[in-house]
Amino acid sequence: MSPENCCQGVSVDFGNPVPGHLNSSGCRIGYAKGKGRGVYASRDLSAQSVVEISPVLLFAAKEYEEHGKHTVLDHYTFKWRDGRMALALGLGSLFNHSSAPNVSYTIDPATESIRYTTTRRIREGEELCIFYGHNLWFDPMDSEPVNATAEETDDGWGGLSQLDGDEEAEVFYEELKHLMDGNPDDRIPDEQLPFTRIKLLPDDEEEDELSAVHTEPAWAVDISDPKQTTTMLKWLKISGLETSSMSHLKRIRRTDDKMSILLTFASSSPDPPALPEGASLSAPYIVQAPRSAALTPLSLKHKSTFWPTVYAPRRKGEPEVWSRGKVKWACEAMREAVREARKASEEHGELPIASYVPVPYDAETREATQMLASHGAHDTRTSTSHPLRHSVLNVIRAVASYRASEGDSSAIASELAPPTPGLVDLDELATPSSSPAPPETRQNGSHYLLTSLTLFTTHEPCIMCSMALLHSRVKEIVYLMPMEKTGGCGSVTCVPKLEGVNHRYGVGVWRKGRRWMEETGIEVDEALDA
Ligand SMILES: C[S@@+](CC[C@H](N)C(=O)[O-])C[C@H]1O[C@@H](n2cnc3c(N)ncnc32)[C@H](O)[C@@H]1O
Numbered sequence: 001m002s003p004e005n006c007c008q009g010v011s012v013d014f015g016n017p018v019p020g021h022l023n024s025s026g027c028r029i030g031y032a033k034g035k036g037r038g039v040y041a042s043r044d045l046s047a048q049s050v051v052e053i054s055p056v057l058l059f060a061a062k063e064y065e066e067h068g069k070h071t072v073l074d075h076y077t078f079k080w081r082d083g084r085m086a087l088a089l090g091l092g093s094l095f096n097h098s099s100a101p102n103v104s105y106t107i108d109p110a111t112e113s114i115r116y117t118t119t120r121r122i123r124e125g126e127e128l129c130i131f132y133g134h135n136l137w138f139d140p141m142d143s144e145p146v147n148a149t150a151e152e153t154d155d156g157w158g159g160l161s162q163l164d165g166d167e168e169a170e171v172f173y174e175e176l177k178h179l180m181d182g183n184p185d186d187r188i189p190d191e192q193l194p195f196t197r198i199k200l201l202p203d204d205e206e207e208d209e210l211s212a213v214h215t216e217p218a219w220a221v222d223i224s225d226p227k228q229t230t231t232m233l234k235w236l237k238i239s240g241l242e243t244s245s246m247s248h249l250k251r252i253r254r255t256d257d258k259m260s261i262l263l264t265f266a267s268s269s270p271d272p273p274a275l276p277e278g279a280s281l282s283a284p285y286i287v288q289a290p291r292s293a294a295l296t297p298l299s300l301k302h303k304s305t306f307w308p309t310v311y312a313p314r315r316k317g318e319p320e321v322w323s324r325g326k327v328k329w330a331c332e333a334m335r336e337a338v339r340e341a342r343k344a345s346e347e348h349g350e351l352p353i354a355s356y357v358p359v360p361y362d363a364e365t366r367e368a369t370q371m372l373a374s375h376g377a378h379d380t381r382t383s384t385s386h387p388l389r390h391s392v393l394n395v396i397r398a399v400a401s402y403r404a405s406e407g408d409s410s411a412i413a414s415e416l417a418p419p420t421p422g423l424v425d426l427d428e429l430a431t432p433s434s435s436p437a438p439p440e441t442r443q444n445g446s447h448y449l450l451t452s453l454t455l456f457t458t459h460e461p462c463i464m465c466s467m468a469l470l471h472s473r474v475k476e477i478v479y480l481m482p483m484e485k486t487g488g489c490g491s492v493t494c495v496p497k498l499e500g501v502n503h504r505y506g507v508g509v510w511r512k513g514r515r516w517m518e519e520t521g522i523e524v525d526e527a528l529d530a
Helices: 061-066 090-094 165-174 229-241 297-306 322-346 363-369 391-404 409-416 463-472 512-520
Strands: 011-013 016-018 028-031 035-041 050-059 078-079 086-087 102-109 113-118 127-130 195-197 215-223 252-256 259-265 285-290 354-357 375-378 454-458 476-481 504-508
Touching: 028 127, 035 090, 050 061, 050 090, 090 113, 102 127, 102 504, 102 512, 113 127, 195 322, 215 476, 229 259, 259 285, 285 297, 297 504, 322 354, 322 375, 322 454, 322 476, 322 512, 354 391, 391 454, 391 463, 476 512
Parallel strands: 454 476, 476 504
Antiparallel strands: 011 016, 028 035, 035 127, 050 086, 050 113, 078 086, 102 113, 195 504, 215 259, 215 285, 252 259, 354 375, 354 454
16 A cells, blocks of 8 residues: 555555544655654645644653663653753654655754754655664664656646756756857846846945935044144054054145144044144044045035045946856856755755855956865754854855865864764865865965855855855855845845945845745745845
8 A cells, every 4th residue: 555545544554554643734644664654745845844843741861761761762762952851742753764854853942842844845745854863773764765646747847847956956057058158258238147236335326415424433633733744644654543444534634724633533542542742732532534435526525524535436346347257157156056055955954055155267366366176065053053054154164264274175174073073074064166276276374264255155144144254355245045034135134235344245136046946945934044
């Protein structure tokens, strides 16, 4: 009898009776050959579906040691966080083990329960398995593949709906072929790029508004004797008051009746700065100084009414022109990120989120960065039980280690090692996709940042990762899927656009990202921090 045969009260598989189950989230109990009972999908389930919340029964460690351990319970119990032993009620105890699980679980001590969530799309009839760990007390058997039914083989769509995720990813890649085929030096207009760019700086018109001038308090001092100006400027250079954040401001302000010198921003020196001994100067006072250079002549006029400002007509962050060759490079990099995300979920039971930093497209950047190997990393929160192992942080760490190392691959591996040995496969955490460069071409420890590099990622980074990207000094990122409830690069907020940040990185959003994501089965719960 096939596993599909299931009546209302009792289902019978391979001759063994198993109880029916009223679980409305798409699970049924079935008989898993060689494993006893197991949990099966009673319909197609999408990735990130919560399929079961099981309350647990807790046993004191002593009680378990003396009694439970010597009974059949020993096949079902596991260690709770506080040292007690737990038995999952409901379906929880019936999930069998797989080394490539399709369900992950989280323990909720507050409600003494366990929540089971699918890590990828699951077809009707497929067994739902969790990962028990590396020390098994039985000889594990792998899940049997789901057989295609007659209807599945002819879907009326030329088989398109039956493509597995890899093939579907290829279909989307193929759709981009028209952009990639041709002279690699052709210039591709912005509106034809496979992604749209988020505007980080205000429009020229906005910049021209007086009300758009952002200022912050700064210390200034009046100079009564113009002869003191040169001495004061020399002193300022060695005083430690000058910072790079003042580079868009002139030091001296001349008005009809006096001359003043800008000392420093009040954020760097909350108290009035000490002045050189013997100088006959008045006490420092606060002025409002513009936060950025003037981009237009009108804005120069507005900003200079506060404090003389530098005119920088070439807009910082002005989008660069992309060639056809570079577009192909981006499509390939995004395809790698998608592949890594699918691998994460299908082979490792992790969330299907991944990031990829390719070798730079142009020769000058490759030369300058000595970044000669691409790096990919997926989310490893599940296997490490570590809340910060997001794919973006993992890949930043991988690239930083690569660039900081002196060609010693073991240094990279040890930097990436999780706190508890054995929890993460290092090869999976960060996989250089091309063979390591010879030692003489590897970086020398000074370039551990992601300066000048582009990072491709499947999901919009959360606010924490968006901030980490800022610290990493990455040049730009491109993501497939906006995360409307959690994203820090355009959805909830846009970290590189915030006032006062000391680095801005470009942000691109893939035009057909959502479709690509859904078809390849790497969508995640919209409330998740990616
Ligand atoms: C928590 S129970 C799972 C439900 C169990 N199959 C049942 O019928 O009650 C754990 C037991 O299931 C069996 N089991 C789980 N995963 C297995 C696998 N991959 N291969 C073989 N046996 C498995 C082992 O006997 C193990 O002790």
